[in-house]
Amino acid sequence: MTAEGAVAGPSDGELVAAALGGRAESFGTLVERYDRAVYHLCYRTMRDAEEARDCTQEAFFKAFRSLRTFKPGAKFSTWIFSIAYHACCDRLARRKRYSDSELSERADPGPGPALQAERNDEARALRDAIDALPEKYRTVITLYHLQGRQYEEIARILDLPMGTVKTHLFRAKELLRKTLVTE
Amino acid sequence: MNDDMDDLDRAIFALPLEAPPAGLREAILRATVYAESIVPAAFGRWEIAGIGGALALAAWFVLLAIADRDFAATFSAGAYALARAFADPATLAWLATGGSIAVLATFIGGGTLRLPVRTKRS
Numbered sequence: 209m210t211a212e213g214a215v216a217g218p219s220d221g222e223l224v225a226a227a228l229g230g231r232a233e234s235f236g237t238l239v240e241r242y243d244r245a246v247y248h249l250c251y252r253t254m255r256d257a258e259e260a261r262d263c264t265q266e267a268f269f270k271a272f273r274s275l276r277t278f279k280p281g282a283k284f285s286t287w288i289f290s291i292a293y294h295a296c297c298d299r300l301a302r303r304k305r306y307s308d309s310e311l312s313e314r315a316d317p318g319p320g321p322a323l324q325a326e327r328n329d330e331a332r333a334l335r336d337a338i339d340a341l342p343e344k345y346r347t348v349i350t351l352y353h354l355q356g357r358q359y360e361e362i363a364r365i366l367d368l369p370m371g372t373v374k375t376h377l378f379r380a381k382e383l384l385r386k387t388l389v390t391e
Numbered sequence: 392m393n394d395d396m397d398d399l400d401r402a403i404f405a406l407p408l409e410a411p412p413a414g415l416r417e418a419i420l421r422a423t424v425y426a427e428s429i430v431p432a433a434f435g436r437w438e439i440a441g442i443g444g445a446l447a448l449a450a451w452f453v454l455l456a457i458a459d460r461d462f463a464a465t466f467s468a469g470a471y472a473l474a475r476a477f478a479d480p481a482t483l484a485w486l487a488t489g490g491s492i493a494v495l496a497t498f499i500g501g502g503t504l505r506l507p508v509r510t511k512r513s
Binding site: 232233235236239240243244245247248251252257260261264265268269272330331334335349352353356381384385388 | 396402403409412424
């Protein structure tokens with residue numbers, strides 16, 4: 209599953225062009241297409257619902273303000289994910305308190321009784337395993353999920369060489385596999 | 392091993408996306424599409440002040456010209472002299488030279504805003 213899937217109606221590029229041409233509501237369609245995926249990326253990166261919400265808003269706000277810098281022919285999803293990812297990084301860097309141990313404390317509290325049953329669910333276990341990954345692996349896995357197997361797009365978003373992305377992805381999968389096997 | 396990885400891939404791609412909190416989309420739209428301050432105005436504040444000032448000056452000249460015939464004559468002569476000066480090929484050549492130099496200086500001076508390079512995260 210990718211964030212984009214099959215989209216009916218005008219393409220992302222056409223919507224950007226329309227928004228730049230004065231039809232600002234076209235940007236609203238882009239928000240409808242990508243807000244969930246962007247929030248997912250922010251949530252997985254920040255592991256905090258409130259901060260993920262802020263980062264998502266910030267990403268769309270920045271995108272709207274700098275829509276003119278969007279290169280025609282580029283993928284809007286890559287562009288907005290890149291903005292969102294960097295918004296998350298800025299926020300994490302500003303906090304300075306960022307560390308894996310701290311993030312463990314900041315991660316979702318343990319499941320309540322109602323969620324305890326869901327714990328056994330495979331998806332829930334996988335989500336927990338992803339949450340437990342170090343940030344760089346977690347982000348790569350999240351983008352792999354959102355963008356499909358498009359390593360080049362992932363590398364562009366993270367501003368990393370493609371080889372590094374592939375290495376991170378391999379290690380992330382290895383860690384996930386080990387975690388899931390031991391559970 | 393490969394089967395494990397294939398299963399893992401399938402599980403990853405089957406993961407549902409996190410549901411965004413209620414009201415997020417509306418908040419984004421309010422901050423972007425429906426934000427009045429972001430919609431570019433037809434005229435900026437300084438443009439409005441400039442146009443208003445020019446109109447007031449023109450109205451003042453018209454009133455003076457109507458009220459005082461001598462002023463009208465002096466003003467007409469001054470305007471005529473100014474128009475002649477601007478019609479002079481030498482004046483136009485100097486203006487063109489000055490404009491070209493200004494444009495050239497903008498390009499050579501590097502008018503492009505350079506943003507700080509972001510440090511790569513590994």
